[in-house]
Amino acid sequence: ILNVEQSPQSLHVQEGDSTNFTCSFPSSNFYALHWYRWETAKSPEALFVMTLNGDEKKKGRISATLNTKEGYSYLYIKGSQPEDSATYLCAHSSNDYKLSFGAGTTVTVRA
Amino acid sequence: NAGVMQNPRHLVRRRGQEARLRCSPMKGHSHVYWYRQLPEEGLKFMVYLQKENIIDESGMPKERFSAEFPKEGPSILRIQQVVRGDSAAYFCASSPQTGGEPGYTFGSGTRLTVV
Numbered sequence: 670i671l672n673v674e675q676s677p678q679s680l681h682v683q684e685g686d687s688t689n690f691t692c693s694f695p696s697s698n699f700y701a702l703h704w705y706r707w708e709t710a711k712s713p714e715a716l717f718v719m720t721l722n723g724d725e726k727k728k729g730r731i732s733a734t735l736n737t738k739e740g741y742s743y744l745y746i747k748g749s750q751p752e753d754s755a756t757y758l759c760a761h762s763s764n765d766y767k768l769s770f771g772a773g774t775t776v777t778v779r780a
Numbered sequence: 781n782a783g784v785m786q787n788p789r790h791l792v793r794r795r796g797q798e799a800r801l802r803c804s805p806m807k808g809h810s811h812v813y814w815y816r817q818l819p820e821e822g823l824k825f826m827v828y829l830q831k832e833n834i835i836d837e838s839g840m841p842k843e844r845f846s847a848e849f850p851k852e853g854p855s856i857l858r859i860q861q862v863v864r865g866d867s868a869a870y871f872c873a874s875s876p877q878t879g880g881e882p883g884y885t886f887g888s889g890t891r892l893t894v895v
Contacts, residue, residue: 703883712784712871713823715883758823765879766813767836770823 673761675771682749683779689745690774692759696740703760703768704733704744713758716744749778782806784874785854786887793862793894801857801890805874812855813884814840814847817869826870829855862894 674693682688694702701720705713717726722737730747746753756775760768785804793799805812814826816839825839829849840847844862849855859866869891873884 701880705883705886710888712886712888715885718881718883720880760823766811766828767825767839768813768815768823768884769825770815772822 673759673769673771675757675759675774677774678772679775679777681777681779682746684749684751686749687745687747688749688776689743690757690776692742692744692761692771694740694742694759694761694769695763696738698763699737699740700762700764702735702737702742703762704742705758705760706731707756707758707773708754716757744774746776749776751778751780754778784809784872784885784887786870786872786890788890789888791890791892793892795863795894796861799859799862799866799892799894801859801870801872801892802854803857803872803874803887804854805872806876806885809874809876809885811875811878812849813873813875814855814857815871815873817871817889819868823871826857859892862892864894867892867894 704716707713717733719735724735732745735742756773758773760770762768787802812829815823817823827837827840827847828835844860846858869889871889873886875884
């Protein structure tokens with residue numbers, strides 16, 4: 670994998686349901702994996718930075734896992750709420766400053 | 781505690797004019813990064829600066845584009861003789877250190893339209 674790929678591109682989820690989506694990245698030259706939440710007309714907001722294989726991080730109802738050996742990360746949203754509607758970006762870095770972003774997964778939570 | 785401040789939010793320039801985009805990092809952040817989002821594309825790294833130093837400008841076009849982060853004042857991304865292909869959203873981010881937590885703090889971006 671040469672680029673950071675996110676799937677699906679978009680998804681719709683019913684309020685109260687849980688969902689998850691994927692970020693794939695190059696497994697060689699890994700330094701860190703970032704997740705950002707980006708609401709329309711706002712700036713991207715940092716959710717997690719993960720560096721170690723097997724890392725799991727949690728912030729409220731949102732959590733993420735990391736597999737650096739196979740080059741993927743999952744983001745989970747438990748009990749989705751309308752305020753979770755946003756585009757979720759992942760970014761891979763092979764050094765301590767330069768991020769390569771995926772195109773994002775746009776989540777729409779239906780009330 | 782103000783976040784990363786970018787101005788202007790929207791900028792319209794005619795072909796051949798100069799565009800100057802400003803970014804004030806968060807207080808206490810000495811590392812600044814510029815990213816560009818072309819229409820229908822993701823965020824792409826342009827340049828990484830520390831105070832008075834360009835650390836990595838590998839993502840910036842070699843001609844017409846320059847960036848600075850002076851000892852005093854905001855970071856400036858300057859585009860000379862703009863062309864239609866420069867139309868994009870330009871985002872600035874800052875961090876207190878490189879690498880790990882807490883990630884980067886992004887500004888709201890400057891949307892440049894070249895007419």
